[in-house]
Amino acid sequence: MVTLLLDATRLEVALSFSERTLAFHKQNVFIERSSIVKVQLTEDAWTWLRGVPSPGTYLPGLIAMGTWKSASGSDFAVIRRGRPAVVIDLEGHPDFGRVVLTTSHGVALVQALRRGEVEEAADVSELAESPPPAAKPRKRPAAKPATA
Template identity: 65%
Template sequence: MVTLLLDSTQLEVVLSRVERTLAFRKGNVVIERSAIAKVQLTDDGWTWLRGVPSPGTHVRGAVAMGTWKSTGANDFVLIRRHRPGVVIDLDGHDEFERIILTTRHGLALVQALRLDVQDEAADVVELAAEAEPEPKPKKPRTRAAKPATAS
């Protein structure tokens, strides 16, 4: 599973050794926060693929990792099976126009991007959890007394 680290200036997609190998990348994907134009949640990242892997790995329906090139656009893709994910549209990034990731933590990423975070990178799941307000205690429900009926 992909790890997402966020600090006050950048979002880092941390790749495991296997992910780096399948994506043909030597390092992680680093995105300046100012380059993030839009973040969308998706039920299936496969619907967002455009172009062909170059370089990358594609096993239909199972895995898509690496750089996808299409006419005038390069996307970084990290998709496993048909699972929920996140699509990050970029503006002004020197390498990619879009990042497509399969992750269970898409909502946490969206919430964390709305926060003013510290200079030290932290996992987006932890950031979103810290920002959630305490749940309000529920009031006990009382039933209204039924009026007595004459028989």
């Protein structure tokens, strides 16, 4: 299963050795936070695949890993059967328009992205478990006495 690392500027999709081999991808996938347009959770990641694997590994209903090319551009996928997934739509990314990943940490990713600034790279599941930073107390305007 992919590991999702998030810091203040980017999301890193850390691939295991077997995932790199099956995806024909030599390094982890880096996504600038500013290029993330939308994050969706889904139970059926297969419906989000567009195009054909090029390069990649595709065993229908079992796994789909690698780059998917279509008329609308390139997507990156790491999908395994029977697992929930997260779909990340991108704009302005140099390589991909969408990233589809099966992960049990989809909800944690959404929560971590909403949190805002994170000082150093941390696993998404750990970020979601830690308490959010303390909010600054808001100053309330002084109450005006009622006039009679």
